[in-house]
Amino acid sequence: MKTFSDCIPCLVRQTIDSLRETTDDELIEESIIRDVLRELSGFDFCRSPAAMAQSIHRRIRAATGVADPHSEKKRRLNDMALRLYPVFARRVEQSADPLELAARLAIAGNIMDLGVKSNLDENEMIAAFDECLELKLDAGAVAEFAESMHRAKTILYLADNSGEIVFDRLLIEQMPREKITAAVRGAPIINDATLEDAEYVGLAQIVRVVGNGSDSPGTILDDCSESFRELFDRAEMIVAKGQGNYETLAGSERPIHYLLRVKCAVIARDLQLPVGSLVLRRSP
Incomplete structure (x- = not known):
């Protein structure tokens, strides 16, 4: 199933929720959110929302060092x-x-x-x-x-x-x-x-x-x-x-x-x- 524009707010909210489980550093949070928004802007909507979520959460884990935020x-x-x-x-x-x-x-x-x-x-x-x-x-x-x-x-x-x-x-x-x-x-x-x-x-x-x-x-x-x-x-x-x-x-x-x-x-x-x-x- 392809990604739709309605999926984007959900993916951004997932990003924020995961960051709040992993870091109290507002600068790190802001940096990752900016990176995610840039990534979303270039994402191929023919791919599934799960593919985008996978990429986002890999980015969060790499930046915070937390393997399982939830x-x-x-x-x-x-x-x-x-x-x-x-x-x-x-x-x-x-x-x-x-x-x-x-x-x-x-x-x-x-x-x-x-x-x-x-x-x-x-x-x-x-x-x-x-x-x-x-x-x-x-x-x-x-x-x-x-x-x-x-x-x-x-x-x-x-x-x-x-x-x-x-x-x-x-x-x-x-x-x-x-x-x-x-x-x-x-x-x-x-x-x-x-x-x-x-x-x-x-x-x-x-x-x-x-x-x-x-x-x-x-x-x-x-x-x-x-x-x-x-x-x-x-x-x-x-x-x-x-x-x-x-x-x-x-x-x-x-x-x-x-x-x-x-x-x-x-x-x-x-x-x-x-x-x-x-x-x-x-x-x-």
Whole structure:
């Protein structure tokens, strides 16, 4: 998916949020912001927003020497989600349609995105989950998802954010786990999940988890490791969580089921859905 003008304010805000986590030096902050604005002015809008974000956050890490600016917030999001996990796990277990509810909760977890909202408290998160239980989720898409997961011999699950991966676990627990490899980012960026997060929340204890070799907040295949690309090419079913994975994989010819919450006007226009919608959609 290409970058749109509406993406630029979001990228600038991400820059400021990350700088406030890494430095108190106003001169360093000002210098990096100026560099980022110059870079944005020459950016190829045919590339994805995730590609621009990757470049910006590499610049911030190089200038500040801080490898993971949002590490404390990521741990807080993981802990917040883990506190809620037993409650929602019981609800899934008692549901008349456990897969449908688990899919809803996994999509609801997509709100845990510091690239969109830099501060999220537990009350906001619970309210978002309650809302997602009432919103429409395409029953036909759920049935197609179920059919795909039973038919496929290999499933690649592309995770998105820390915290959110706790709710991915709820969905994965309703899937044939022996077929699944979950993939996380190869290095920290914003609050995207890494191998450390997968270990911390217990995801790595129930399925195989690999890093994709990239520090992009999405799945830019040319930037991923050869071993990950082989997994991607061989998978008979791919589950792609979140906006970043959608932005970077939309248009792929691989059998991808996208799960996300529509969080901005750009994605809303692309999917032709209102902001806030729950998305479970296969492409092609």
